[in-house]
Amino acid sequence: MNCHNCKRELCIVKESSNYTKIECPEHHATVFYRDSKILEYNLLWDADMHAKERFWINAFDDTNYDNYYQSVKRYGCNFLIGTVILKCAYGRPYKIDKIFELNDFIPLEIMDNTIQLNNLVPRLKKLKAFI
């Protein structure tokens, strides 16, 4: 699987009995999966390069996790299935603000082995204009 942003291949960074974690070498994307099913993903989305507007999208389905710690890290979100959008400072992805949480897992679209944001970005742009 290749990154939506830099097109580099995502590499395995953790393997456990619950999931396998793969990550973009430039940290644009992280995907957790088990048995070829995506359980969670984190994507960096540059909404407006000129305005330096950068977001993180975290979508997850915790009903498949056995590990309690997976649900505590959701930025204070109580959903078991959901999507959280965080605004982050450009160039400083560790400084984040939660702006939106949705009680629904938006599936990750993959085409030609590359992550696509086609199903995601138009909706996020509409939302962004209204929130």
Added chain:
Amino acid sequence: MIVFKCKYCSRDLNQIDSDENKRINAKVFYCESCRAEYLFTSNNILASVSMYVTFNDRVYRWTEINNGKRQLWHVLNFKSPGSRSLSNNKNIFSIENSTINLTPETVINKIKFYIQIL
């Protein structure tokens, strides 16, 4: 006795008594004509304003909390306003630090918009 008025139509609000509200030490007032619900703390500070909307045979509650949070809920079995029970209310989404302030006239279009794009 304090009389609260609806901020949209200025009519007097009716207080809704329920065990649930007593348990959380809250007072809930409701405006029938605007379908607007006001949640006050025990010392009469307004904590949130909610509006109920029926769309596609479903009842939704749009809640504006005074800390800037906005929430959309699907009320699964609507009997009367004021219920906060999670078994009867399914949260659709939450927005942090928002300045959106809807009115009974604008809330339906906004909810239609959200439901369509989500």
